[in-house]
Amino acid sequence: MSATHTRDMLKQLRRTSKFYCPQCKEELQLRIGELVIPHFSHRKDSNCQQLFSEGESKEHLVGKRQLYSFFESKRITVQLEPYLKELSQRPDLLVTAQNEQYAIEFQCSNIPLKDVQARTKGYMNAGIHPLWLLKTPNLEKQKTARIQLIQLSPFRQQFITSHPQHGSTLLTYNPITSMFMYYSHLLFVQGYRFIAKVQQLPIAHQHFPFLHLKEPTKEEFQQYWQLHLQIRQRFLRQRLFLSRKGVQDTLLKRCYSIRISLEQLPLYIGLPVRYAQDIDVYIVEWQACLLFFLRDCNLSTSQVDDEIISTFMKKYPDYFQGDRGRTAIIHYISLLKKLRIHSIQSTEDESKIFHLLHREFLAKCYEN
Structure with a gap:
């Protein structure tokens, strides 16, 4: 049917013509309702294997x-x-x-x-x-x-x-x-x-x-950043007050070990990274665990290699399935090096973090 056919033209055509399916050759019905666009349909007992526009x-x-x-x-x-x-x-x-x-x-x-x-x-x-x-x-x-x-x-x-x-x-x-x-x-x-x-x-x-x-403009990316910070802060507060493990919560215990509260974790813990969806927990969780792991091993971010990443992933099998998540870790370490973050106790510069993430975003470094 052509888009130029009016309903009256189609009704006249229905009275004077017959229509057949190009596949099964069965006769078709031309339906011309007031709500749904005009279309052909097979009869209910049709055996056609190529039904279309029906249902x-x-x-x-x-x-x-x-x-x-x-x-x-x-x-x-x-x-x-x-x-x-x-x-x-x-x-x-x-x-x-x-x-x-x-x-x-x-x-x-x-x-x-x-x-x-x-x-x-x-x-x-x-x-x-x-x-x-x-x-x-x-x-x-x-x-x-x-x-x-x-x-x-x-x-x-x-x-x-x-x-x-x-x-x-x-x-x-x-x-x-x-x-x-x-x-x-x-x-x-x-x-x-x-x-x-x-x-x-x-x-x-x-x-x-x-x-x-x-x-997005720089002003629009600022809105990305603010939404990201709100989500991150909400996670930290819920983890602090709603953790079922209480004082036995590993993340809370590790924060206590370096005498900072969960809400005081530096902003470079929880950075958006490429392929973050391959890891089954929120970015703050696994990024904090990675930096605590490096601290336990007396390693800086500049010393991280494939073997160290593999050891870390094996330590947290609930977070990683096989090798999924490796690219996210590599991207995160790359960001930390660009920010000159060497350990979990490095100082942070929010402005520097924002500008780096903005450059990465414009360079499509978060694309899969």
Whole structure:
């Protein structure tokens, strides 16, 4: 069906014509409702193995139609739900631009990761660029701040893309508001939490290939830093007052051994680092343990090598699974050397830490 067909034209066409599935050759029904966009459907007793546009949500159907119209308005060649026989796959949209093909999947619900990987691999093997576009989460209250603490489920995290110039981004689309939502320049915190630059873009202002947001300004990175400090301070306070182990808590005992309170740990303990998500505890926890470990071994940060890192990781098997986390440790040691931090009792300079992290952030040193 063409985007130029009106509902009246389609109703007339339905009275005078018959329609057949290009795969199973069964007769199709042309449904023309007032809410959902017109579409074809098989009969309930169909045996077709390539059913499409059936059982889909209203948001999915409307979103595909809006995206289809968007590409048409840009005079970009686009097909709606074409069946790719050689792949046995049917993307929501197949776009051809600048002699390149793009399979766009507008994903409104969670599906098994293995299905995502299989579809992605199929497109790539055929020389087609896969673009997964998630539906923007329905939140009761959208925050207005541009720099926000957000939560991304493991499913959504699989669709974060990394660009050498523009950093990490999760792009979503909301068919109700006709808005793209950018969660860009993601900085991992812990678990499902990230600090991100969040911005909406009306579909009328979008381009293709999809736009990238400008990197955060120094003032915006200051907001990253303040959110980071708030999260860090909240962790330390909760650990101090809510630890189930009480005085037997290892971290509390080690702080007491050098006569500082948990809340007085220097700011270079808890630095955001690359691949921090590979370690199963919050950055303050394992970074403090690493510096205490070096203190016990009478080692400075400048003496750390692969063997010492391996010994440390074996000492804390609950934190590290196999070799996961090694890159995060290496990045952390690199930051400490740049800051000229030699041990857990080195002095700190918050301004120096902030400027180093800002440079690392702009250099995309936190990208996976």
